[in-house]
Amino acid sequence: MSTFLNLLVYGLADGAILALAALGFVLIYKATSVINFAQGEFLLVGAYMFYTAFVVLGLPLVAAVLVGVVVATLIGVLVERFILRPMIGEDPISIIMVTIGLSMLLKALVQMFYGTSPKSQPAILPRSSVEFLGATVPLNRLLVILIAAVVLTAFTIFFRRSRHGIAMRAVADDQQAAMTMGISVRRIFALAWVLAAVSALIAGVLLADISAVDQNLAGFGLMVFPVVILGGLDSVPGTIVGGLIIGLLTQFVSGYQDPGLATVVPYVVLVLILLVRPYGLFGETRIERV
Template sequence: MTEFFQLTLFGLSNGAILALAALGFVLIYKATSVINFAQGHFLLIGAYVFYAAMLVFGFHWSLAILIGVAVAIALGVLVERFILRPMIGEDAIAVIMVTIGLSSVLGGGVQFFFGTSPKQTPQFLPSGSLDIAGATIPYSRLAAIAIAAVVLTAFTLFFTRSRHGIAMRAVADDQQASLTIGISVRRVFALAWALAAVTAVIGGILLADLTGVSANLAGFGLVVFPVVILGGLDSVPGTIVGGVIIGLLVQYSAGYIGNGFEQVVPFIVLIAILMVRPYGLFGQTRIERV
């Protein structure tokens, strides 16, 4: 029971970070219908920017976080303006290949500037641990869950209450109708990419504190795809549920089965959900008549 409790906590913390990265994926897909295979590398960029701001330039962790968010916004806007906007009207497969190429460029850029050896950042999350029923629970894991919950709640309120959030939902439903009522679709596209980068960067910063910084974080970002397929490509609540489920399954597999099975279980879930419910648990079913 002690091991189960501890695995559950670690799974929830990893799932919360996955939900943050998956939220950005869903934002881009809902607003622009683009499947962004570079989302995991945005997470990697966030971790390394945080590392550079703290250790290379010596900024306080709070300022380092702000710098990471600023870099994320700039990166998202630049990618949308100069890489994705010229691809409007092109075949979906061409756009997908562009995002795959973008992920390779981002990964190569990180290796060029920072090398391939793992880095360790000073911890900004609370240190120490809490003992409950014999299980050792790091405060940093609890803090990561709390931060992810606050960010996800803030984004949910942004979509449902703010003017820009409602505009994004309108564009996601019907771009032509949004244009007729004066909504700038291009501005919404840029906002979607900027917010997607921000959510991934926040996840990367949390991972940098919990596990250190290395190129392996991009592999963690790959698990975003099973999360969004499970929850639904166009469902914001689905990212939360999908992140929690995948995070728990990975941790339980690592603790009870091992032998590397935890690395493949998310993709087993991905294949299973595509076969049984291809639109995901919360995705919108679309029927096209031809």
């Protein structure tokens, strides 16, 4: 029972971080129809930007978070303005290749400035443990679940209640109709990239705190793709469900079977869901007649 509860908590924490990272992927796809293969590197850059502000510059925690948010916002705006906007109307394969090139560029820049060795960072979340149903579980993992839940709830309220959130949903549904209503599609595109970068920053900071600040963070970000395929490319609730499923599945396979097998399982799920339900659990099914 103790092992099960520990794996459950670890899986929920990993799933919550995956949901945050996948949220940015879905936002970009819904608003711009661009499949962003650089989402994992956004997570990597976010973690290193926070490390720079918090450790290298010695800023307080709140100030370091604000610096990270500002940098993530600038990255999102610059990528949309100077890399993706000139590609509007181009072949989708060309845009995909641009995002792949962007991922390589971001990873290379991180290696250039920080090297490839892991960086040490003071713990943000407490390292103590708590007793839960007879099992000892790490407090920082529980707090990761709580923080991710708060952030995901805030994003959900933003999409449903705020003017910009409603505008993003309108652009996602029909760009031409949104333009006739006076909505700036280009601004919504930029906002989607900014929110994707900010959600990746939060995911990267949480992941770095419970693991380490190193290049493997981008590898964790690769699991965004099984998450969004499972949940649905255009479904925000699907990212939450998909992230939790992948996180739990990975931890349970690692704990009860083989850790090596656990790294393969998310991609097995990806292949299976593409074969059985290519639009995902919550994705919108579209039928196109040509």
